Amino acid sequence: MKKPWRLCAVCLLIAFALIWLFLIAPISPDAPRSPLFYVLTQGDNGLLISQIKQGARAAADRLHASLIFESIQHPEEQIARIQRSGADGVIFFTTDTQNEQALLAASDAQKLPILQIGHSQSPLSVWCDEYQAGVQLAQAALDAGHTRFLLLTEDGASTRDRLDGAFSLLESYQPEILPYSSFTPAFADGDAPCVIALGALATAQALSARYDGDGAWPLLGMSIQLHYNVLEDGYADLLLCPAPFSLGFLAVSRMREHVSGTHFKQPLLVPYASITLDNLYEAKHITFAFPFL
Amino acid sequence: MIRFRRRAGSLSLRVLLFAGFLSSIVLVLVFITASWLPQMSAALEDNAIERSREMVLQTVNTVDTHLSNLENTLHLACSLVPNEPADDQTPWRQMLHALKKDNHNIVEFAFFASDGSCLFDTAGGVRLGSDAVRQKEWFVKAQEWEGAATYFSRPHVQSLFSSHRAHVITLSQHVEYMHDGQVHSGVMLMDVRYASLSDLLNAVRLNTSGYVYLVDPQGELITHPQLSLIQLGLFNEDMTAVEKKVVGSTRDIQDGQERLLLIATLNKTRWRLVGVAYANEILRMEQTMLFTFSIALIAAVFLGIATAAAIAYIVTHPIKKLEARINDVECGNLFVSMNEDGFEEIRSVSKSFNLMLSRIRQLMQQVVEEQEKKRLHELNALQAQINPHFLYNTLDSIIWMEEQGQSQEAIAMVGALAKLFRISISKGRPLITVEEEMEHVRNYVIIQKIRFGNRFECEIDVQEDAAQATTLKLIVQPIVENALNHAIDQYADQPLHIRVHAFATEDELLFSIEDDGVGIPAERLASLLHAAPGASGIGLKNVHERIRLTFGAPFGLEIHSEEDVGTTVILRQPRVRRDAT
Numbered sequence: 054m055k056k057p058w059r060l061c062a063v064c065l066l067i068a069f070a071l072i073w074l075f076l077i078a079p080i081s082p083d084a085p086r087s088p089l090f091y092v093l094t095q096g097d098n099g100l101l102i103s104q105i106k107q108g109a110r111a112a113a114d115r116l117h118a119s120l121i122f123e124s125i126q127h128p129e130e131q132i133a134r135i136q137r138s139g140a141d142g143v144i145f146f147t148t149d150t151q152n153e154q155a156l157l158a159a160s161d162a163q164k165l166p167i168l169q170i171g172h173s174q175s176p177l178s179v180w181c182d183e184y185q186a187g188v189q190l191a192q193a194a195l196d197a198g199h200t201r202f203l204l205l206t207e208d209g210a211s212t213r214d215r216l217d218g219a220f221s222l223l224e225s226y227q228p229e230i231l232p233y234s235s236f237t238p239a240f241a242d243g244d245a246p247c248v249i250a251l252g253a254l255a256t257a258q259a260l261s262a263r264y265d266g267d268g269a270w271p272l273l274g275m276s277i278q279l280h281y282n283v284l285e286d287g288y289a290d291l292l293l294c295p296a297p298f299s300l301g302f303l304a305v306s307r308m309r310e311h312v313s314g315t316h317f318k319q320p321l322l323v324p325y326a327s328i329t330l331d332n333l334y335e336a337k338h339i340t341f342a343f344p345f346l
Numbered sequence: 347m348i349r350f351r352r353r354a355g356s357l358s359l360r361v362l363l364f365a366g367f368l369s370s371i372v373l374v375l376v377f378i379t380a381s382w383l384p385q386m387s388a389a390l391e392d393n394a395i396e397r398s399r400e401m402v403l404q405t406v407n408t409v410d411t412h413l414s415n416l417e418n419t420l421h422l423a424c425s426l427v428p429n430e431p432a433d434d435q436t437p438w439r440q441m442l443h444a445l446k447k448d449n450h451n452i453v454e455f456a457f458f459a460s461d462g463s464c465l466f467d468t469a470g471g472v473r474l475g476s477d478a479v480r481q482k483e484w485f486v487k488a489q490e491w492e493g494a495a496t497y498f499s500r501p502h503v504q505s506l507f508s509s510h511r512a513h514v515i516t517l518s519q520h521v522e523y524m525h526d527g528q529v530h531s532g533v534m535l536m537d538v539r540y541a542s543l544s545d546l547l548n549a550v551r552l553n554t555s556g557y558v559y560l561v562d563p564q565g566e567l568i569t570h571p572q573l574s575l576i577q578l579g580l581f582n583e584d585m586t587a588v589e590k591k592v593v594g595s596t597r598d599i600q601d602g603q604e605r606l607l608l609i610a611t612l613n614k615t616r617w618r619l620v621g622v623a624y625a626n627e628i629l630r631m632e633q634t635m636l637f638t639f640s641i642a643l644i645a646a647v648f649l650g651i652a653t654a655a656a657i658a659y660i661v662t663h664p665i666k667k668l669e670a671r672i673n674d675v676e677c678g679n680l681f682v683s684m685n686e687d688g689f690e691e692i693r694s695v696s697k698s699f700n701l702m703l704s705r706i707r708q709l710m711q712q713v714v715e716e717q718e719k720k721r722l723h724e725l726n727a728l729q730a731q732i733n734p735h736f737l738y739n740t741l742d743s744i745i746w747m748e749e750q751g752q753s754q755e756a757i758a759m760v761g762a763l764a765k766l767f768r769i770s771i772s773k774g775r776p777l778i779t780v781e782e783e784m785e786h787v788r789n790y791v792i793i794q795k796i797r798f799g800n801r802f803e804c805e806i807d808v809q810e811d812a813a814q815a816t817t818l819k820l821i822v823q824p825i826v827e828n829a830l831n832h833a834i835d836q837y838a839d840q841p842l843h844i845r846v847h848a849f850a851t852e853d854e855l856l857f858s859i860e861d862d863g864v865g866i867p868a869e870r871l872a873s874l875l876h877a878a879p880g881a882s883g884i885g886l887k888n889v890h891e892r893i894r895l896t897f898g899a900p901f902g903l904e905i906h907s908e909e910d911v912g913t914t915v916i917l918r919q920p921r922v923r924r925d926a927t
Contacts, residue, residue, distance in 0.1 A: 057360070057659035064652035068645040075641040111575060281511060285473075299578050334503045336567075337577045339513065343503050346513040 093145040108301025132159035142166040182322035187218025199247035202228035207252040215251040245270035293325040294341040363658035371650030402621035429524035451542035469507035488518040556623040664692040743797040762792040802842035812850035824885035833863020857917040865909035
């Protein structure tokens with residue numbers, strides 16, 4: 054107590070420092086940085102892209118991540134720019150092989166985590182279970198009691214997987230396999246095989262033939278953008294729909310886990326939704342059948 | 347207690363005050379904390395829960411109001427149905443269109459006969475046939491209830507109309523109308539945008555991230571902020587606890603998070619509204635309050651220390667100053683004073699201290715003055731001690747001479763005696779000139795000559811420079827007297843020779859009185875200047891003390907004596923200028 058004023062001053066200083074540091078300063082603290090992901094898509098429009106973005110946004114909201122959406126223009130420049138921005142990862146969806154390769158190469162060069170929505174061998178990728186889609190279509194055809202099958206195919210690795218899946222069930226039935234461009238329906242109604250279209254384009258061609266009045270045949274197909282009236286009007290018996298919302302959601306979730314340190318060993322496969330007239334209006338299919346609502 | 351008092355007594359007042367204030371502050375804070383914090387903590391939690399509950403009830407009211415409005419609109423639409431609804435000319439169809447247009451939440455109206463045939467719709471055509479319509483739940487229920495209540499469907503995609511699909515909640519009501527003079531029944535359908543309800547509920551937040559959702563009595567979700575994710579299997583809402591509890595509140599744990607579930611039922615539809623509040627958010631408010639309170643408490647303790655230190659300083663500082671002044675006084679400095687400001691008590695003490703010092707100074711001055719007076723009295727007394735001896739001896743001699751008829755000698759003696767007394771009185775002055783002192787000695791010698799005859803000779807020699815110097819009066823004569831009394835050898839043939847010599851140096855005035863008498867034994871010489879009253883040598887001692895009393899210890903008498911040779915007495919005093927007297 055030799056220097057009471059010094060003690061007094063020190064205590065006042067400590068008291069005000071405590072109040073400032075813990076009670077006043079934290080009123081507007083800097084928000085902790087949430088991970089930032091770039092979502093690059095092939096174009097901005099279209100229901101598929103829109104649904105992927107919605108799913109990505111929903112995941113970002115739930116998982117406290119930030120997203121920047123961009124349309125793919127110049128992949129190498131984009132990846133370099135993204136790297137400079139300090140983003141934690143890139144999620145991309147493209148149907149352009151060149152873009153895909155360029156993005157993968159650029160991200161590899163920049164050592165930036167990249168997640169592809171689509172057919173890929175990368176364990177970080179998210180895509181639809183194409184093999185299972187073929188199985189689903191074949192199983193539905195068998196469940197309907199059909200015994201003759203025409204498998205309508207199109208180009209691409211995904212279709213090959215679907216074909217493998219369908220073949221795994223229908224091989225014993227020796228189904229006819231046709232590329233979609235070769236489909237010219239000329240069978241009588243009573244003798245019509247069950248047409249299994251293993252792709253959206255093949256399905257569109259088969260439907261086009263039905264609309265054109267080229268006969269009636271059972272059609273099980275696939276659609277990226279389901280038109281409910283196809284089922285309501287009986288042109289198709291079943292359509293497999295991808296789940297772009299789920300793809301977007303799961304892509305962001307997976308990337309979020311990846312940057313948090315989780316290491317994935319296999320790609321994430323998302324099943325297709327199987328839509329028929331009977332389940333068209335079920336709540337669980339609203340996103341697939343009526344994504345515009 | 348006694349030990350504590352002893353220990354406390356050994357501490358400084360400042361430390362005691364500081365410790366006392368600090369203890370009081372800390373005790374108050376601890377008391378407040380102990381008594382208030384648990385209650386406040388519980389109140390905060392209760393308040394957060396109550397707020398969530400009120401939010402849920404308010405939401406229930408809002409939804410009920412919304413559904414009531416929709417029901418009223420449906421009732422209005424039903425009331426518009428005419429007796430002949432199939433008649434295209436009746437205005438009710440335009441009115442239904444107007445109702446739809448006015449309320450953007452209404453998607454379509456449609457009116458069906460009891461056989462399921464559509465009599466009118468605002469969509470421009472019904473896709474389904476009457477058989478399919480009759481199987482729809484909204485139709486069946488409306489017919490069953492016969493207008494007793496309005497049917498509210500679950501959210502669904504309306505596939506009834508040809509023109510479009512919409513995500514709606516369908517309201518239906520049984521209606522009776524006249525046709526061909528008979529009462530017929532029909533069903534009025536009103537589709538309401540599902541988003542009008544889901545947007546209302548999805549915007550509700552309980553605390554930070556809590557939410558509300560609606561379930562029907564069968565446990566099917568009506569609305570949920572994450573309904574799309576739930577439908578796609580990307581999110582799971584655990585409704586186990588809700589299924590077990592019809593209304594009220596319960597708790598469950600989902601994804602490791604404890605949740606408070608507040609359940610209330612809508613009046614119109616018996617749907618249940620479930621509010622989900624996260625316990626950690628409720629606790630976070632409590633934790634935030636606890637943290638804030640803890641920091642405030644620590645800060646308050648430091649403020650308390652600062653306050654206690656300041657108060658202790660303010661109170662004890664004047665006392666410390668007083669202590670310092672007292673120490674000064676202890677060291678002999680009486681000319682200090684305290685500022686008479688500050689607290690009343692301190693002012694009072696300072697005033698008393700200053701008064702006390704002033705009184706001490708007065709007393710000191712008084713003592714000095716009294717001492718001075720006493721010293722003067724002693725001097726006077728010492729001077730007065732000479733007179734009785736001498737006077738007695740002289741008068742005795744005069745008497746003897748008169749008896750012997752030696753009148754002339756007696757007259758001379760009396761004359762000398764008169765002069766002697768004149769000088770000794772000196773108008774009361776303690777100091778006289780050396781010349782006057784020597785004159786005094788001469789008169790004394792004259793008297794003693796008459797008394798002793800030729801038994802001694804006295805020579806007086808005054809240095810010219812010393813003649814006008816000032817000296818304490820009556821200091822030489824007692825020395826001469828002492829020589830006459832003790833130095834004369836009764837058996838000697840030769841008279842005693844006494845030589846008085848007065849001289850001065852720059853700083854001192856000295857008198858030397860030499861005799862060639864019997865001398866003083868060495869053992870007596872040592873105690874001569876300290877002789878007790880009444881003992882021989884009292885005259886020497888008196889002179890010695892008078893000089894020392896007047897001029898201080900360094901001055902006085904020096905006696906040098908050798909037996910059978912003689913004695914020399916030297917009087918030493920400072921040289922005092924005449925004007926200094």
